[in-house]
Amino acid sequence: MRVLVIGANGQIGRHVVRMLGLSPEHEVNAMIRKEEQRKDMEELGADHITIGDLEQDFSHAYNGMDAVIFTAGSGGHTSKEQTEVIDRKAAQQAVDEARKSDVTRFVMISSIMADEAESAPDNIKHYMQAKLAADEHLIESGLVYTIIRPGPLTNDAARGTIHAVKKLDNYDGSVPREDVAATAVNSLTLKETENVIFEMMTGDVPVGEALKNLK
Incomplete structure (x- = not known):
């Protein structure tokens, strides 16, 4: 599978590129903003x-691609304006470009509780609203999608085990970015993750097994 990684130079994106690069079944196209x-x-x-800029036309990145993993994001503490540009508009544009290019598989890295955006604290409400809008746009696109909503992210070493369900009943905890990346890569080829939204934290179940048993 030929996979375009949008946000390849981000903290999750770099793990995604490395994992796809090690996989004989995938060919990875890393979209970056700067030549350096x-x-x-x-x-x-x-x-x-x-080379592609989410604030410009990046349609050329889709040439020959089968799937997209979108892991770009402005972060919860950037301005409302930048959040609007990246987390809402660019994410929606990435979905639209996938449709135009006959890409059929799209994995979106979203955020835990994006579906509860209106009740989020004021300082992150705009971020959650943007994430939700991007998620909804993907759902309505007709693409085969997976929307991953991880909990608070850490740079801890991967455990290789997660807790993944369609809706968590407890939001205590966190998850290493490397495990989120592994979840995204595994989702590309698992039927059980097609047209599914799920939340995840660190847990005790191996990534592949957790995804095959989503409830």
């Missing part, structure tokens, strides 16, 4: 590297 990021992508194992 190219060497890092090459070292991570990217098969192809595309």
